[in-house]
Amino acid sequence: MAANTTIFLTPEESGRVQTTVRDLMQKRRDQRGQKWTAYDSISLIQEATSASLLQDLSCAAFGLGGAPKKSQDTIIAYGIGVPYLPSTSKLQDLVPMKLSDLCMETHHRGRVLSLRRVSPVVEMKSSSWAVFQGDLQNEVERLEVFLHTSQNGHNTLNLGFEFLVKEPYYTLNNHGQRTIRIDHPSDLIISTYNDDPESWRRRDRSEGLQRDYTPVEYKELGNTALHDKKYAMALAHYAEGLRVLTIQTDALESLTHDEDGYQKDLDAKAYFRAGTAAYRLSNFRDAKGYFAEQLKLLPGSRLASTYLEKIEVREHEMSDGVYDMDKALRSLSKTKGRPDAADFVRRTKVKSSPVSGKGLFAAEDIEHNDIIMCEKAFCVVWGNENEAFSALTCDVRDNAAIRVFPAGLHQAVVQKVMKNPSQIEKVLDLFGDNEGLGKRPCERDGIPVVDTFQIHDIVQRNAFGLGQQSEDEDYRNASTGLWIRASYINHSCIGNAKKELVGDLMVIRATRKILAGEEIMHSYDKTSDYDARMKALYLTWGFHCSCRLCIVEAQDSPALRKKRLMLENDADLFIERTKPAGAGIIAVNRAKRLRRSIEETLNEKRYKNLPRRALVGIEQWLQTAGCR
Numbered sequence: 021m022a023a024n025t026t027i028f029l030t031p032e033e034s035g036r037v038q039t040t041v042r043d044l045m046q047k048r049r050d051q052r053g054q055k056w057t058a059y060d061s062i063s064l065i066q067e068a069t070s071a072s073l074l075q076d077l078s079c080a081a082f083g084l085g086g087a088p089k090k091s092q093d094t095i096i097a098y099g100i101g102v103p104y105l106p107s108t109s110k111l112q113d114l115v116p117m118k119l120s121d122l123c124m125e126t127h128h129r130g131r132v133l134s135l136r137r138v139s140p141v142v143e144m145k146s147s148s149w150a151v152f153q154g155d156l157q158n159e160v161e162r163l164e165v166f167l168h169t170s171q172n173g174h175n176t177l178n179l180g181f182e183f184l185v186k187e188p189y190y191t192l193n194n195h196g197q198r199t200i201r202i203d204h205p206s207d208l209i210i211s212t213y214n215d216d217p218e219s220w221r222r223r224d225r226s227e228g229l230q231r232d233y234t235p236v237e238y239k240e241l242g243n244t245a246l247h248d249k250k251y252a253m254a255l256a257h258y259a260e261g262l263r264v265l266t267i268q269t270d271a272l273e274s275l276t277h278d279e280d281g282y283q284k285d286l287d288a289k290a291y292f293r294a295g296t297a298a299y300r301l302s303n304f305r306d307a308k309g310y311f312a313e314q315l316k317l318l319p320g321s322r323l324a325s326t327y328l329e330k331i332e333v334r335e336h337e338m339s340d341g342v343y344d345m346d347k348a349l350r351s352l353s354k355t356k357g358r359p360d361a362a363d364f365v366r367r368t369k370v371k372s373s374p375v376s377g378k379g380l381f382a383a384e385d386i387e388h389n390d391i392i393m394c395e396k397a398f399c400v401v402w403g404n405e406n407e408a409f410s411a412l413t414c415d416v417r418d419n420a421a422i423r424v425f426p427a428g429l430h431q432a433v434v435q436k437v438m439k440n441p442s443q444i445e446k447v448l449d450l451f452g453d454n455e456g457l458g459k460r461p462c463e464r465d466g467i468p469v470v471d472t473f474q475i476h477d478i479v480q481r482n483a484f485g486l487g488q489q490s491e492d493e494d495y496r497n498a499s500t501g502l503w504i505r506a507s508y509i510n511h512s513c514i515g516n517a518k519k520e521l522v523g524d525l526m527v528i529r530a531t532r533k534i535l536a537g538e539e540i541m542h543s544y545d546k547t548s549d550y551d552a553r554m555k556a557l558y559l560t561w562g563f564h565c566s567c568r569l570c571i572v573e574a575q576d577s578p579a580l581r582k583k584r585l586m587l588e589n590d591a592d593l594f595i596e597r598t599k600p601a602g603a604g605i606i607a608v609n610r611a612k613r614l615r616r617s618i619e620e621t622l623n624e625k626r627y628k629n630l631p632r633r634a635l636v637g638i639e640q641w642l643q644t645a646g647c648r
């Protein structure tokens with residue numbers, strides 16, 4: 021992520037966080053293999069009930085909008101823990117286990133737990149938990165879902181009563197409490213409400229978890245239950261219907277090809293749904309085909325014609341890179357920062373880079389200031405949206421490095437790929453430190469298996485902060501996004517490209533003429549302070565920059581770099597306090613002296629043809645004041 025979300029903790033503060041995390045890791049190791057022991061089930065359920073009640077009360081106190089999003093000077097902590105793989109076993113191959121079979125700090129591979137929720141759900145920002153009962157009434161345990169707590173806007177644990185946990189992981193949560201921990205959404209299977217907790221075991225196990233009903237049938241079942249005042253059962257049926265609906269991405273499944281008027285109407289609707297789904301995924305070619313079919317069935321359909329006209333504009337954007345940016349800008353409030361636009365990427369290609377891994381290269385000559393590429397965000401979370409939240413992570417894999425991580429964006433990316441499995445492969449192709457399940461998508465029991473730790477690392481190494489977008493935005497709810505194509509662009513402090521944003525449309529322009537075959541590079545971090553930049557690049561992106569500017573700056577003594585930084589700070593202070601328009605001779609002379617002092621710290625020969633960032637502010641001031 022970009023530097024605007026970097027927070028600096030004092031050495032004491034970060035030391036305290038790291039010690040707490042390391043102590044917890046040690047505690048987990050010490051307890052590894054310890055057998056599950058029974059709880060006082062009543063008091064655990066009471067704990068969950070009162071925590072959930074308190075939450076409801078605080079929401080009520082702040083009106084329907086829920087509790088305020090952030091309190092002063094606090095940031096949510098998200099314990100990444102030690103990454104582990106999601107279950108890739110089929111339900112039918114897993115052997116049922118009991119709560120009393122659980123062992124501490126263990127992944128119970130090859131096993132499955134069937135549980136019923138017996139308490140309300142306690143919903144926190146980065147996790148949710150509830151109390152669950154196993155086979156025996158007095159066997160209960162806490163189950164906590166981390167980060168990926170929602171499905172279609174509903175809390176996962178609230179969606180049902182009977183749950184199957186594939187290959188459960190039993191550990192201590194961040195407060196040192198024993199818990200079954202779920203990180204990967206596909207490890208938790210929500211089963212339809214059923215009065216008979218044993219029913220799933222009696223299903224035809226050769227077919228795994230069966231989806232007996234279509235979404236419409238689930239809706240009807242829900243309606244019947246509602247009519248019979250069986251509210252819990254109704255909710256469970258509706259929830260299951262919604263879940264199946266999201267898995268059935270192919271709207272064309274319902275086509276009848278019948279000539280009968282009513283059926284024809286239904287077919288036209290199916291083409292329309294398929295067309296809009298394809299359009300939303302920027303698959304304009306398929307969308308065009310679907311809307312054309314809809315028009316054949318329903319000649320004169322205004323909706324289909326409007327979409328076909330829009331597709332023509334999108335095709336023009338894709339082939340020529342010609343955008344109506346004014347229109348896109350005007351649409352921002354209506355589109356919530358997501359203007360309707362296509363990607364323009366044909367001037368670039370992705371291939372292996374001498375700098376690192378893969379990179380983006382010019383496929384043709386590109387003139388100075390020309391558009392290199394435009395790309396809509398794969399996922400964006402704006403600071404004013406509820407989804408936006410950052411979490412403080414302490415990564416035990418990386419010497420307990422503390423980072424501010426865009427947890428809300430991580431959630432949004434995971435949800436998007438779970439709902440659109442066809443999009444997983446391009447996300448998995450991005451650079452990340454965690455290999456997870458590899459680069460190929462995987463599906464089990466009809467559900468995409470997504471390794472959230474793998475996505476975590478991909479987001480960490482590829483997402484960008486969008487700069488402050490509104491007054492009430494800071495590092496805790498920073499706007500962030502993930503752009504797939506732009507993610508292949510490697511960093512250079514003296515790159516040949518710069519990025520601009522029109523909502524979530526990223527426009528990359530050439531900052532000088534670029535020849536075909538040249539690698540396109542831009543600066544991930546524009547801080548002029550060499551030491552801070554090095555530190556941020558390493559902490560956020562995991563590399564040491566060795567561009568020409570960094571090599572030259574590294575040759576300056578630390579004392580000289582410090583002096584330059586102090587002078588730049590003086591210049592910034594001067595700029596802040598002194599207006600250039602109509603500035604008097606005294607102010608102008610002071611500015612010139614500041615410029616000279618900074619210039620003296622930049623060896624003319626070594627810094628030849630290199631950007632002199634420390635001078636940018638004061639030179640701009642002098643220019644505006646009408647001096648050279």
Ligand SMILES: C[S@@+](CC[C@H](N)C(=O)[O-])C[C@H]1O[C@@H](n2cnc3c(N)ncnc32)[C@H](O)[C@@H]1O
Nearest residue numbers: 376377378451481482507508509510511561563
């Ligand atoms: C957004 S990705 C860039 C594309 C990446 N090279 C790939 O293979 O997909 C960012 C990652 O690329 C690598 N990287 C980017 N610029 C680099 C540079 N100048 N030197 C070394 N590694 C760099 C780092 O590992 C960084 O975390």
